[in-house]
Amino acid sequence: DIQMTQSPSSLSAFVGDRVTITCRASQSISTWLAWYQHKPGKAPKLLIYRASSLESGVPSRFSGSGSGADFSLNINNLQPDDVATYYCQHYSTFPMSLGQGTRLEIK
Amino acid sequence: EVHVEESGGGMVEPGRSLRLSCTASGFAFADYALSWFRQAPGKGLEWIALTRSKIYGGAPEYAASVKGRFTVSRDDSRSLAYLQMNSLRTEDTAYYYCSRGSTVTGAKYYSDSWGQGTLVTVSS
Numbered sequence: 330d331i332q333m334t335q336s337p338s339s340l341s342a343f344v345g346d347r348v349t350i351t352c353r354a355s356q357s358i359s360t361w362l363a364w365y366q367h368k369p370g371k372a373p374k375l376l377i378y379r380a381s382s383l384e385s386g387v388p389s390r391f392s393g394s395g396s397g398a399d400f401s402l403n404i405n406n407l408q409p410d411d412v413a414t415y416y417c418q419h420y421s422t423f424p425m426s427l428g429q430g431t432r433l434e435i436k
Numbered sequence: 437e438v439h440v441e442e443s444g445g446g447m448v449e450p451g452r453s454l455r456l457s458c459t460a461s462g463f464a465f466a467d468y469a470l471s472w473f474r475q476a477p478g479k480g481l482e483w484i485a486l487t488r489s490k491i492y493g494g495a496p497e498y499a500a501s502v503k504g505r506f507t508v509s510r511d512d513s514r515s516l517a518y519l520q521m522n523s524l525r526t527e528d529t530a531y532y533y534c535s536r537g538s539t540v541t542g543a544k545y546y547s548d549s550w551g552q553g554t555l556v557t558v559s560s
Contacts, residue, residue: 330500363546365481372550373473373481373533384548416481420544423486423497425471430480 331355331419335428343436346407350431352417354398361421364393364402367430368413376415377402409435438462438549440470442534445554448524456554458517458534465515467491469537469545472508472519474530475553481533487517492542502528524558531555 332355342348352362360380367373375384377393380400390405404411412435418427444456458470469492472485486497487508496508507520517534532554535547 361544365547367481370552372552373535373547374550375546375548378538378546378548414480418481418483418546420546424499425483425486425545427481427483 330424331358331421331426333417333419333426333428335415335417335431337431338429339432339434341434341436342407344407344409348404348407348433350402350415350417350433352395352400352402352428354400354419354421357397358419358421360396361419362393362395362400363418363420364391365416365418365427366411366413367416373416404433407435411435438536440534440536440549440551442532442551442554445532445556447557447559449560450524450526450558452524453520453522454524454556456519456521456532456534456556458519458551460515460517460536463536466512469539470508470510470517471535471537471545471547473533473535473547473550474528474556475533476527476530479530482530485519486537486545488537488542492539521556524556526558529556529558 362380364377365373381393414430416427484499485508505523510517535550537545538548
């Protein structure tokens with residue numbers, strides 16, 4: 330089974346900052362990677378699929394990159410509404426799996 | 437507008453069964469997979485099961501943590517998916533989410549629309 334490891338586990342930044350969350354797979358997953366945003370009490374939201382494709386309606390401040398085993402999610406011009414937990418998920422094979430999550434806060 | 441919504445959560449004793457439902461609207465339900473995820477208290481999201489569209493054979497997939505105890509099914513005529521949970525354990529306590537699975541290959545699925553979840557508590 331493929332394991333997904335995210336870093337950092339938590340992150341605090343100022344409004345307007347650029348933040349980066351990284352995700353590493355235990356083996357190559359090509360670009361079969363998605364990023365989700367999850368706010369407490371809300372439905373998780375797809376941000377990025379196929380490692381770098383922006384889901385419709387998601388602000389262009391969000392971007393994804395990477396291939397093989399190493400990936401990153403970048404958020405430019407951090408906004409208060411970005412406070413959430415972010416997850417990467419591989420969908421290369423079954424079983425699918427997610428990283429442990431990165432909690433993002435505003436300073 | 438695409439919408440999925442879970443229902444059927446509640447409190448149940450260890451060893452008992454519970455069936456969750458996922459109601460979908462706003463898209464051609466039969467053409468899509470449905471995935472189930474869960475989030476235990478203080479933990480992250482965990483994928484647990486998927487039911488494919490009959491276009492791609494309809495075979496289900498399960499995580500090891502639920503295989504043999506949980507069963508996914510679907511009623512395309514009613515745009516409903518189900519998660520039958522048997523032999524429940526205290527560690528199955530979690531919010532359970534259903535999501536629409538999108539694919540271009542029929543073999544690789546990401547979740548592009550999610551429900552808000554339903555809480556299952558397994559306790560004596």
